[in-house]
Amino acid sequence: MRRGLIFVLMMAAVANLPVSALPLRAAAASASAPSVRSQGWAAVPHAAGSRTAISSSNLTTQAQLLQDPGFEAGSPWPAWTSSSSGGRSLIDGSAPHAGSYSAHLCQGTDGCSDQVSQAFTAPGRVLSATLTFWFRLETVDSTVANPAPCNDYVAVGLVDGSGGSGANSGLHYCEDWGATGYNQGSIDETGFLNAQAGQPVSLVAQGVTDARGVSDFYVDDFTLTMTTADRGDATYPFSAVSTSQYRLSNSDGASWTDLDSTYLSLGVTPAVDALAIASGNADLWTANAGVNQDLGIAVSGGGYPSNGGQPEAWKESGGFAGTFSPNAAFVQSVVPLKAGTAYSFRLQWKANHPTRGGTIFAGAGLAPIFSPIRLTVQLVPQSSPPSVMGSSSRNQPRLLNADGMTWHDLDAGTEFSYTPSANGVIVLSGNADLWTENAGLNQDLGITVSDGGRGMYPTVPGQPEAWKESGGFAGTFSPNAAFVQTSLPVVAGVPYDIKLQWKTNQPARGGGIRAGAGPINGQYSPTTLMLRLFPGVNSLSSGPTVYDAASTQQYRLDGSDGAGWIDLDSSATGAAKPLTLSITPASNCVAILSGNADLWTATAGFNQDLGIQVSWPGGVLSSRAVGWKESGGFAGIFSPNAAFVQAIVPMNAGTTYTVRLQWKANHSSMASSTFAGAGPIHGNFSPTHLSAQLACP
The missing domain is CATH 2.60.120.1340 (Jelly Rolls)
Structure with a gap:
C-alpha cells in the first residue's frame, strides 16, 4: 500500500552533546545586520503580537519528532538537554518570544559556552525540510570592527550523531548582528537530513562569549517543516x-x-x-x-x-x-x-x-x-508507447556564414518523430554547449515542431516554438551550457516531427558557431533533445499536472539594489502578470518548478539573478529560499545567457499557491539596467518561461 507524501510539522527526544560539538561551520563568517549584498539569509524583524506562518493550515502530521519546541512544558523540561559552562539554568521566563519561557544562553556573562539540544532520528527520504526559529541577541561587546571577529555568537542548527554539521545545516549570528528584538531564522535542512537518513541527529542552540564584553542570547519557538516519502516510491522526484x-x-x-x-x-x-x-x-x-x-x-x-x-x-x-x-x-x-x-x-x-x-x-x-x-x-x-523520448549527438557541428535569420537543423542526432498515445501536453527541452570562434557572435538554440501540415505547429512558419540565445559578446571559445524548455498541447494519434535548430544572432559572413565542448576520448559534450508526455492536461494555466506561463516581451530592471527580489514581469504592459502561476493541487504533491530566461546587461560588471517565489494564504517562500541562479559575464555586455533555475517545493491539497518568476542584480546597480529576452524576431523576444510539473499520488 502506498503511503504517499507525508507532510510533517515537527514541533520540537534527547542528546547529551558536549558544548564543543557545534562547529556549524557553514556560517562561521560574521552575519552582520541584513546586508544589501547578502544572498544568504536575511532577518525578519519581529513585530509584537504577530507570528510568521510557517506552513498552510491543512498540513497532515505524524507523531511529533520535536517535542516542546517553545520550552513551555515547565521544569525540568524533559525534552531538552542543557549544558552550561557556568552551571546556569538555561530555560527561563526572562524574555520569551511567545508563551512563558525561552532558552536563555550566556545570560550576560563573559567566557560562556551554553547549549540546549534534543535528538531525533532522520527520516528515510526527505523531499523538503526547513528549520525555523526565533532568536534575540543583546550584547555590549565591541562592534567597532566591521565585520566583528564573531567571538560572541549564538548558533542554531542540526548536527549528526557525532556532533558534526554540514551542507549549511546551521547558522551563526555574531555580535555585530545589529537588529533588535526577536528575529526569525530559517535553514533549509533538506540536504543534511537526506545524508543522515535513518541516523540520529540533534537540534542544537549554542551561545558563546569571549572574555571581553557580555552578551545575552534567546532562542525560542522551533518548527521543522518536513515532507517525506517512502524510499522506493518513484512517484516523487x-x-x-x-x-x-x-x-x-x-x-x-x-x-x-x-x-x-x-x-x-x-x-x-x-x-x-x-x-x-x-x-x-x-x-x-x-x-x-x-x-x-x-x-x-x-x-x-x-x-x-x-x-x-x-x-x-x-x-x-x-x-x-x-x-x-x-x-x-x-x-x-x-x-x-x-x-x-x-x-x-x-x-x-x-x-x-x-x-x-x-x-x-x-x-x-x-x-x-x-x-x-x-x-x-x-x-x-518504461512503457509502450513511450511517454519519454530522448536523442543526443556527441558530434561537434559547425554553422558558417549564417544570415542571422534562418534556422538550420543542428544535427541528425537531435531530431525525432513522436506520436502521443493520448491528448495532453509534451514538455520539450534542448541542451547544448554553444560557442563561437568570432567575438561578437551569439548563438541561438531553438526547438521546432511540425504536425505535418495539420495547422497547429509550427505556430509561426519558419520559427521554433521556443528558443534561447547564448552569448559572450567579449568571449570566444567559451561554451555556454544553454538550456531551452517549453510545454505544448498535443493530440492523440498525430505524428509530430521535433528537432533542435540553431542560428547566429546576426549575419556572420566569414564567421561561425559550434555546438559541443571537448572532446573527451574523442566524444564531445552531448547535445540532447528530450520529450515527456503528460496525458490528460487540458490547459497549461489550470493543469492538473503541468503548468506553464510564457512571455515574449522584453523586460527591463533599472536601479536594482542587489538585495530585493522583484517580479520579473513587474514592467509588463497591461494589467496581467504573464509570468505567474496559480496552482491548487487536488492532493498532496511535489512541484518541480523551473524558470528559463535570456538574461543580459548593458553595463559591464553586473550579473543577473533569477529566482522563483512561492506564496500561499498565510505564508511565502522567497526566491532565496526556493531557488535562484546567477547569470553573468563580468566582462560582457549584450550577451544573453540562457539561464535555467530548477527547484522542488511540496504543495498541500486544496491550498492555492502563487508562483512568480523574480530577478535582481547581483549587487547594487543604481545606474545600470538588466534585461530579460533576446532578439526580437518578428517582433517577439525569446520566450521567458515559468513552469511547474506536479508529482502526485
Whole structure:
C-alpha cells in the first residue's frame, strides 16, 4: 500500500552533546545586520503580537519528532538537554518570544559556552525540510570592527550523531548582528537530513562569549517543516541539494571529481524498469581567465558507467575573457534503469584543461548561504508507447556564414518523430554547449515542431516554438551550457516531427558557431533533445499536472539594489502578470518548478539573478529560499545567457499557491539596467518561461 507524501510539522527526544560539538561551520563568517549584498539569509524583524506562518493550515502530521519546541512544558523540561559552562539554568521566563519561557544562553556573562539540544532520528527520504526559529541577541561587546571577529555568537542548527554539521545545516549570528528584538531564522535542512537518513541527529542552540564584553542570547519557538516519502516510491522526484560553495584547485583537466559525495549524490533502486530523467543545476565560475568549468552527472550500478571514469552527460560552462561570472549551468540526460538494481547518481566536475594554480567554483552569492546546487532524478516507468523520448549527438557541428535569420537543423542526432498515445501536453527541452570562434557572435538554440501540415505547429512558419540565445559578446571559445524548455498541447494519434535548430544572432559572413565542448576520448559534450508526455492536461494555466506561463516581451530592471527580489514581469504592459502561476493541487504533491530566461546587461560588471517565489494564504517562500541562479559575464555586455533555475517545493491539497518568476542584480546597480529576452524576431523576444510539473499520488 502506498503511503504517499507525508507532510510533517515537527514541533520540537534527547542528546547529551558536549558544548564543543557545534562547529556549524557553514556560517562561521560574521552575519552582520541584513546586508544589501547578502544572498544568504536575511532577518525578519519581529513585530509584537504577530507570528510568521510557517506552513498552510491543512498540513497532515505524524507523531511529533520535536517535542516542546517553545520550552513551555515547565521544569525540568524533559525534552531538552542543557549544558552550561557556568552551571546556569538555561530555560527561563526572562524574555520569551511567545508563551512563558525561552532558552536563555550566556545570560550576560563573559567566557560562556551554553547549549540546549534534543535528538531525533532522520527520516528515510526527505523531499523538503526547513528549520525555523526565533532568536534575540543583546550584547555590549565591541562592534567597532566591521565585520566583528564573531567571538560572541549564538548558533542554531542540526548536527549528526557525532556532533558534526554540514551542507549549511546551521547558522551563526555574531555580535555585530545589529537588529533588535526577536528575529526569525530559517535553514533549509533538506540536504543534511537526506545524508543522515535513518541516523540520529540533534537540534542544537549554542551561545558563546569571549572574555571581553557580555552578551545575552534567546532562542525560542522551533518548527521543522518536513515532507517525506517512502524510499522506493518513484512517484516523487529524488533530489539532493546544497547551499554550500565549492572550489576545485589544480584540476588536471581530465579527472572528474565528485562535487560533494555526501550531499550531492542520490541512491536510486527502481521497482520496475524505468527511464531516469537526471538533471544537475549549478552556478559555475572561475577566478582565473581562460579556465572553463565542466559539470557532469555520473551514474554507477548495473551497466554504468557507460565509459569508465566518465559521466553519462556533461556540459561546459565558460567565459574565456571572464572571471567572477557565474553561469547558471544545467545538464540533463535520460538514463535507462533496470528493476531491482541499485544505482548511484553523483554530480561531478573538473576544469576544461590543466589548471596549475587555478581554481573553479560552484555556488554564487555571499556567505553563508550560496545559490543552491541541485541534483534531481525523476523515474518514469518504461512503457509502450513511450511517454519519454530522448536523442543526443556527441558530434561537434559547425554553422558558417549564417544570415542571422534562418534556422538550420543542428544535427541528425537531435531530431525525432513522436506520436502521443493520448491528448495532453509534451514538455520539450534542448541542451547544448554553444560557442563561437568570432567575438561578437551569439548563438541561438531553438526547438521546432511540425504536425505535418495539420495547422497547429509550427505556430509561426519558419520559427521554433521556443528558443534561447547564448552569448559572450567579449568571449570566444567559451561554451555556454544553454538550456531551452517549453510545454505544448498535443493530440492523440498525430505524428509530430521535433528537432533542435540553431542560428547566429546576426549575419556572420566569414564567421561561425559550434555546438559541443571537448572532446573527451574523442566524444564531445552531448547535445540532447528530450520529450515527456503528460496525458490528460487540458490547459497549461489550470493543469492538473503541468503548468506553464510564457512571455515574449522584453523586460527591463533599472536601479536594482542587489538585495530585493522583484517580479520579473513587474514592467509588463497591461494589467496581467504573464509570468505567474496559480496552482491548487487536488492532493498532496511535489512541484518541480523551473524558470528559463535570456538574461543580459548593458553595463559591464553586473550579473543577473533569477529566482522563483512561492506564496500561499498565510505564508511565502522567497526566491532565496526556493531557488535562484546567477547569470553573468563580468566582462560582457549584450550577451544573453540562457539561464535555467530548477527547484522542488511540496504543495498541500486544496491550498492555492502563487508562483512568480523574480530577478535582481547581483549587487547594487543604481545606474545600470538588466534585461530579460533576446532578439526580437518578428517582433517577439525569446520566450521567458515559468513552469511547474506536479508529482502526485
